[in-house]
Amino acid sequence: MIRKFAAVCVMVLIALPAAAQIKIEEVTSEGGIKAWLVNEPSIPFIALQIAFRGGTSLDTPENLGATNLMMGLLEEGTGDMDAAAYRRATESLAANFSFDAGRDSVRISAQVLKSNADEALDLLRKAIVEPAFNAPAIERVRGQVITGLQSALEDPQAIAQKTMSEIAFGDHPYGRPSDGTIESVTALTRDDLVAAHKAALGKDHLVIGVVGDVTAAELGPMLDRLLGALPATGAPLPEKVEFAAPAGVTVVDFPSPQSVAIWAQDSDINMQHPDFMPVYVMNHILGGGGFGSRLTEEVREKRGLTYGVYSYLNWMEATQYYGGSVASGNGTIGQAIDVIRTEWARMAEEGVTEDELEKAKKYLTGSYALRFDGNSRIARILVSSQLDYFPIDYANTRNDRVNAVTVEDISRVAKENLNSDALQFVVVGQPEGVDSTQ
Amino acid sequence: MIFRALAIVCSVAIVPFAAQAETGKVTTFELDNGLKGIVIEDHRAPIVTNMVWYNVGSADEPPGMTGVAHFLEHLMFKGTDTLKPGEFSKTVKENGGVDNAFTSYDYTGYFQRVAVDRLPLMMQLEADRMRNLVLTEDEVITERNVVLEERNSRIESDPRSLFQEQRRAMTFMNHPYRNPVIGWRHEIEALNLDDAIAFYRTYYAPNNATLVVAGDVTPEQVKALAQEHFGPLEPSDNIPPRVRPQEPPHLSAVRLSFSDPRQSQPYLVRSYLAPKRQSGNQDEAAALTILSYLLGGSGLSSVLGQKLQLDQQLAVYTDAWYDSTSYDPETFGIYAMPRPGVSLEQLEAAMDTVLADFLKDGVDMEHLKRLKTQIAAEDIYELDNQSDVARTYGRAITAGLTVEDVQSWSKTLQSVTPEQVMEAAAKVLDMRKSVTGLMLTPTEEPAQ
Numbered sequence: 001m002i003r004k005f006a007a008v009c010v011m012v013l014i015a016l017p018a019a020a021q022i023k024i025e026e027v028t029s030e031g032g033i034k035a036w037l038v039n040e041p042s043i044p045f046i047a048l049q050i051a052f053r054g055g056t057s058l059d060t061p062e063n064l065g066a067t068n069l070m071m072g073l074l075e076e077g078t079g080d081m082d083a084a085a086y087r088r089a090t091e092s093l094a095a096n097f098s099f100d101a102g103r104d105s106v107r108i109s110a111q112v113l114k115s116n117a118d119e120a121l122d123l124l125r126k127a128i129v130e131p132a133f134n135a136p137a138i139e140r141v142r143g144q145v146i147t148g149l150q151s152a153l154e155d156p157q158a159i160a161q162k163t164m165s166e167i168a169f170g171d172h173p174y175g176r177p178s179d180g181t182i183e184s185v186t187a188l189t190r191d192d193l194v195a196a197h198k199a200a201l202g203k204d205h206l207v208i209g210v211v212g213d214v215t216a217a218e219l220g221p222m223l224d225r226l227l228g229a230l231p232a233t234g235a236p237l238p239e240k241v242e243f244a245a246p247a248g249v250t251v252v253d254f255p256s257p258q259s260v261a262i263w264a265q266d267s268d269i270n271m272q273h274p275d276f277m278p279v280y281v282m283n284h285i286l287g288g289g290g291f292g293s294r295l296t297e298e299v300r301e302k303r304g305l306t307y308g309v310y311s312y313l314n315w316m317e318a319t320q321y322y323g324g325s326v327a328s329g330n331g332t333i334g335q336a337i338d339v340i341r342t343e344w345a346r347m348a349e350e351g352v353t354e355d356e357l358e359k360a361k362k363y364l365t366g367s368y369a370l371r372f373d374g375n376s377r378i379a380r381i382l383v384s385s386q387l388d389y390f391p392i393d394y395a396n397t398r399n400d401r402v403n404a405v406t407v408e409d410i411s412r413v414a415k416e417n418l419n420s421d422a423l424q425f426v427v428v429g430q431p432e433g434v435d436s437t438q
Numbered sequence: 439m440i441f442r443a444l445a446i447v448c449s450v451a452i453v454p455f456a457a458q459a460e461t462g463k464v465t466t467f468e469l470d471n472g473l474k475g476i477v478i479e480d481h482r483a484p485i486v487t488n489m490v491w492y493n494v495g496s497a498d499e500p501p502g503m504t505g506v507a508h509f510l511e512h513l514m515f516k517g518t519d520t521l522k523p524g525e526f527s528k529t530v531k532e533n534g535g536v537d538n539a540f541t542s543y544d545y546t547g548y549f550q551r552v553a554v555d556r557l558p559l560m561m562q563l564e565a566d567r568m569r570n571l572v573l574t575e576d577e578v579i580t581e582r583n584v585v586l587e588e589r590n591s592r593i594e595s596d597p598r599s600l601f602q603e604q605r606r607a608m609t610f611m612n613h614p615y616r617n618p619v620i621g622w623r624h625e626i627e628a629l630n631l632d633d634a635i636a637f638y639r640t641y642y643a644p645n646n647a648t649l650v651v652a653g654d655v656t657p658e659q660v661k662a663l664a665q666e667h668f669g670p671l672e673p674s675d676n677i678p679p680r681v682r683p684q685e686p687p688h689l690s691a692v693r694l695s696f697s698d699p700r701q702s703q704p705y706l707v708r709s710y711l712a713p714k715r716q717s718g719n720q721d722e723a724a725a726l727t728i729l730s731y732l733l734g735g736s737g738l739s740s741v742l743g744q745k746l747q748l749d750q751q752l753a754v755y756t757d758a759w760y761d762s763t764s765y766d767p768e769t770f771g772i773y774a775m776p777r778p779g780v781s782l783e784q785l786e787a788a789m790d791t792v793l794a795d796f797l798k799d800g801v802d803m804e805h806l807k808r809l810k811t812q813i814a815a816e817d818i819y820e821l822d823n824q825s826d827v828a829r830t831y832g833r834a835i836t837a838g839l840t841v842e843d844v845q846s847w848s849k850t851l852q853s854v855t856p857e858q859v860m861e862a863a864a865k866v867l868d869m870r871k872s873v874t875g876l877m878l879t880p881t882e883e884p885a886q
C-alpha cells in the first residue's frame with residue numbers, strides 16, 4: 001500500500017565555511033505537503049515556519065485589509081474555545097505561536113516543546129484550519145488594527161513608504177496599503193474574513209521550514225494532521241508590475257525637526273536574474289553594508305549628516321526595484337540627498353575597486369554562516385529560501401557565486417542598473433531647500 | 439508594538455548545568471588585572487559571540503554631561519595607537535563578522551559575532567581599544583552630529599519617546615536615572631573631546647569590565663586567549679566607587695500630561711518606584727516579576743487584559759512591566775490604551791478598580807501555574823539564542839548580580855508563592871511612589 005512514512009526526496013549537506021554542516025532534507029508527506037527539515041536534537045523543542053505565498057496583495061480594492069485582519073484573528077478562538085480559552089491553552093503547553101501578514105506572504109511561526117509537540121500542534125491546527133471569527137474577537141482585533149493604522153499615519157517612515165508605493169504601483173495591489181485603511185478595515189465583515197482565509201491559505205502556495213528535535217519520519221504525518229484540511233488551492237497571485245515612479249522629488253509636509261527620505265528606481269534584478277549576484281555585491285559596497293559602505297562613509301562618517309543611511313535591492317513576488325533610505329535634520333537633508341545622488345552616479349560611472357570588492361567578498365562569504373545560528377533562525381531561512389525559489393542546495397553554492405563576481409561584472413551592472421537621473425525621492429518632514437518637482 | 443518601546447520586559451535566563459551535554463554550560467574566571475570572564479558553551483555551530491561589558495552607563499555620568507557614556511560608545515569605533523579611524527569595524531567585516539555596541543543606564547557593551555577561529559583577533563581588537571583609544575577634534579565634532587541625528591531619529595521624531603523622557607525625569611527626583619541615556623540635547627551639543635577622553639580614562643580598564651564569550655569554545659581556550667590579549671593591560675587605580683545619588687522618600691503622587699500634534703492615539707502609563715534584584719536575595723524581585731506577568735503579558739490572559747480589554751472593553755491594549763535587573767532601584771509599570779470613545783479618565787478609574795480588586799482577591803492559582811509552566815519552558819527555548827544568553831549575563835553582572843544569581847533566578851521564580859506576590863504588590867502599588875502620565879490627543883482636554 002502507501003508508504004507508511006514521509007518520503008525524503010532530497011537530502012543536502014550544507015558545508016558552510018566556518019559552520020557545522022547543516023543537513024537539509026526535503027520531506028513530502030503522504031498527503032503531498034512538502035517541507036524542508038533540519039533535524040537538530042540538541043535542544044528539546046521544534047521551530048516551525050509556515051508561509052503561504054500571496055499575502056496582503058491578495059486583497060481586492062473592496063476588502064482592503066482583510067488578509068491582515070484575518071491573520072490577526074487566527075489565534076482568537078476556534079470551535080468551542082473563545083480567544084481567552086485559546087490563549088490559556090497555549091500557555092498551558094508553553095507553546096509560542098505568532099501570525100503575520102506581509103505583502104507577499106502570510107506567515108505562521110511556532111515553537112513547541114518536544115515533550116508535548118502533538119498536543120501543541122493540534123492546538124495550532126485548530127487556529128489555522130478552524131478559526132471561529134466570532135464577533136467579539138473581530139471587534140477587538142479590528143480595534144487593534146485601526147490603532148496600528150492610526151499610528152502609521154503619524155510615522156514618517158510609514159508615510160514615506162506608503163507615498164512611494166502609491167506613486168510607483170498605482171492601481172496594482174502593491175500600490176494599496178498592505179493593512180488597509182481605517183475606513184476599509186472599519187467596513188470589513190465576517191464574510192470578508194472567511195473569504196480571505198480561504199484565499200490566503202491554499203496548499204498550492206504553502207512553504208514550510210522545520211528545525212529541531214523531529215525526524216523526517218515524524219514530520220510527514222505531523223504536517224498532514226496540521227495542514228491537511230486546508231483548501232487545495234488559494235487565490236491566484238497578483239500579476240507582475242513595473243516600478244513606475246517618475247524621476248523627481250515628492251515632499252510630504254510633516255511637523256518634525258528631522259526629515260526621512262526614501263528613494264528608488266526601477267530595476268530588472270530579482271533572484272532569478274543572472275546578474276543578481278553582481279548587483280547584490282555592488283549594493284553591499286554602495287550602501288548595503290553599514291560601516292565601510294560608500295553611503296555610510298560619505299553621509300555619516302565624513303559629514304555627520306545622519307545616524308543611518310542604507311541602499312537596498314528590493315525583490316518581491318511581482319516586481320523589483322532598487323532604492324534606499326536616510327534621515328537627517330530638516331536643514332541638512334538636502335545636502336544628504338545631494339551626496340547620495342553623487343554616489344549613485346559615481347558608482348554607475350566608476351564601478352568599484354579591486355580592494356573594495358575583495359573586502360566585500362570577505363564579509364559576505366564569512367558572515368553567511370552567522371545567519372544559521374539557532375533553530376528558529378534557520379527555520380526562517382528555510383522558508384525565505386523557498387519563497388525566493390532557491391534550490392535546496394543554494395546555501396552550498398552561494399559563497400562560490402559571491403566569489404565569482406569580478407570588478408568588470410560590477411562595472412557593467414552598475415552602468416546598466418544605476419541611473420541617478422531616474423531616482424524618485426520621497427521626503428517626509430519640513431526639509432529646507434528641497435521642493436517637490438511636481 | 440507601541441508600548442514595547444516603553445516596557446522593558448525582563449528576560450528570564452537560567453542555563454541548566456551538564457544536563458544538555460555541554461551546550462548551555464557556564465563557567466567563570468578572573469585575570470590578575472581584575473578582568474572578569476564568563477564563558478557560555480554552545481557547540482551547535484562553530485560561531486562565537488564576543489562581548490565586553492563595562493560597569494559604566496549613563497547613570498555614572500558627571501552632572502551636566504548627560505550623553506557622554508553613549509557618545510563615547512560611538513567614539514570607541516574611531517582609531518587607536520595602532521588602528522586607523524573606522525578600521526575596527528572594517529577589520530571585523532573583512533573577517534566575516536558583525537559588530538555593534540549599546541549603552542544603557544548601568545552598562546556600556548561592545549560585541550562581535552564571528553567564526554570561532556577569528557575569536558583571537560576580536561579579543562586583540564577589544565583589548566586594544568580598552569586602553570589605547572585615540573581621538574581627534576574633527577572626528578569628535580562629526581560624530582557629535584551623528585549622535586544628534588540619532589537623537590532626532592529616536593526621540594524628537596517620536597512623541598511617545600519625548601513623553602517617556604519627560605516621565606522619567608519626574609519619576610526619579612534625585613537619581614541620575616532621571617536623565618535620558620542618549621543625553622539631553624543641549625548637553626550633547628556641548629560635549630567635546632576632553633569630556634569623552636576623561637570619561638574613557640576613568641572607566642575603561644580591565645578591572646571595570648567583564649568579557650562574556652558565548653559559542654563553540656571551552657573555558658580553557660577563552661581564559662588563555664583573554665590572558666594573552668587582556669592580561670598585559672594595566673588596571674586602573676582610580677575607578678570611582680559606584681555610588682549614585684539615591685532617591686529620597688517619595689511622598690506625593692505625580693501626574694503629568696503631554697500632547698503633540700503628531701500623536702493622535704491617547705494612552706495612560708503609570709510607574710511606581712520598585713526594588714531591584716539583590717544579589718543573594720532575589721525573592722522580592724522574583725515576586726514582582728511574577729506580578730508583572732500576572733497583570734500584563736498577553737491581553738487575552740492577563741488580569742488587566744481580561745478585565746479592561748475582554749470584559750469591560752475599555753482598552754485596546756494593556757501591559758505591565760518591571761525592571762528587575764538594574765544597579766539601583768528602578769520601576770514597576772502599567773500601561774493602557776483606550777478604545778475609541780473611552781476617555782483616559784474613565785480608563786484610569788477602571789484600571790484603579792482592577793488593581794484594588796486584585797489586591798483584595800489575590801492570585802488566581804491556575805494563572806500562576808500557567809506562568810510557571812512557561813517560565814520552565816523558557817529555560818529550553820532561550821538556549822536557542824546564544825547572543826541573548828550572553829546579554830542576560832552581561833546585564834546581570836553590570837547590575838551588581840553574580841553568575842550564581844543568574845543561575846538561580848529561574849528556580850527563584852518557580853518558588854514564588856501567591857503570598858509573596860501579594861505582599862510585593864501591596865508594597866509597590868503605592869500611589870505616593872507613582873507617576874501617572876497621560877498622552878493626550880491634541881483635541882482632548884487634560885483630565886483633572
